[in-house]
Amino acid sequence: MADEALFLLLHNEMVSGVYKSAEQGEVENGRCITKLENMGFRVGQGLIERFTKDTARFKDELDIMKFICKDFWTTVFKKQIDNLRTNHQGIYVLQDNKFRLLTQMSAGKQYLEHASKYLAFTCGLIRGGLSNLGIKSIVTAEVSSMPACKLNLHFL
Amino acid sequence: MWPVQALGGLPSEITPQLSTCLNYPLYIRSTPMESELKFHYMVHTSLDVVDEKISTMGKALVDQRELYLGLLYPTEDYKMFRKLHNSYTDVMCNPFYNPGDRIQSRAFDNMVTSMMIQVC
Numbered sequence: 001m002a003d004e005a006l007f008l009l010l011h012n013e014m015v016s017g018v019y020k021s022a023e024q025g026e027v028e029n030g031r032c033i034t035k036l037e038n039m040g041f042r043v044g045q046g047l048i049e050r051f052t053k054d055t056a057r058f059k060d061e062l063d064i065m066k067f068i069c070k071d072f073w074t075t076v077f078k079k080q081i082d083n084l085r086t087n088h089q090g091i092y093v094l095q096d097n098k099f100r101l102l103t104q105m106s107a108g109k110q111y112l113e114h115a116s117k118y119l120a121f122t123c124g125l126i127r128g129g130l131s132n133l134g135i136k137s138i139v140t141a142e143v144s145s146m147p148a149c150k151l152n153l154h155f156l
Numbered sequence: 157m158w159p160v161q162a163l164g165g166l167p168s169e170i171t172p173q174l175s176t177c178l179n180y181p182l183y184i185r186s187t188p189m190e191s192e193l194k195f196h197y198m199v200h201t202s203l204d205v206v207d208e209k210i211s212t213m214g215k216a217l218v219d220q221r222e223l224y225l226g227l228l229y230p231t232e233d234y235k236m237f238r239k240l241h242n243s244y245t246d247v248m249c250n251p252f253y254n255p256g257d258r259i260q261s262r263a264f265d266n267m268v269t270s271m272m273i274q275v276c
Contacts, residue, residue: 045248049244050248053245
């Protein structure tokens with residue numbers, strides 16, 4: 001896998017690129033976030049096919065989530081998800097206390113309002129990965145204090 | 157995850173895509189002499205069989221290889237299955253391919269041709 005600085009810097013440029021080329025009104029109504037999420041979706045689809053080439057079939061949803069939290073996250077972000085919670089009815093909350101794409105940004109509340117832009121791609125990544133494993137889902141993120149973030153997965 | 161069938165007697169390759177809702181072939185290729193309609197029927201019924209097997213899955217150790225062996229052919233075709241799966245992964249990574257479309261990649265076609273030549 002490529003050096004992590006490469007992906008980090010490319011991702012930052014991608015976010016600013018999308019926002020720079022945004023048309024009138026797109027920034028407010030969230031079209032840019034949607035664009036980034038869709039990019040992440042397509043990437044996630046291809047990535048998950050690559051990563052699961054040699055792994056055995058997954059037994060159930062929890063197994064898939066464990067894969068996402070451990071192997072998938074490690075391959076993409078060089079670390080595992082710190083905390084996984086679920087209600088066993090299709091809702092999962094992933095907590096990453098030191099999210100790689102936010103560590104360079106701030107260590108508290110500064111720039112908090114921009115955090116969602118930098119999480120959109122990753123939400124799409126997870127959604128795309130799950131989609132090619134046969135799961136339709138909705139993925140959202142919340143950041144209350146950088147660089148920790150919470151990802152909410154809702155299986156449909 | 158999806159099964160591949162190489163039906164001897166009807167030399168052909170299919171690549172079906174399975175997910176919880178979609179269940180149709182992404183790629184079908186057969187030698188022209190066989191009756192294609194009958195083959196298509198077989199393909200769709202076998203997809204339904206796999207679908208059934210998946211939905212009743214509760215066993216601890218169902219991995220894709222086991223499912224494959226449950227279908228038609230013995231282990232020597234597992235090599236072919238790997239090759240096909242690897243090419244499928246490459247197709248996925250192609251930016252010009254939209255997941256869910258029919259597969260139109262020439263590289264994929266060539267790989268399937270070479271596999272079919274090996275079989276028959």
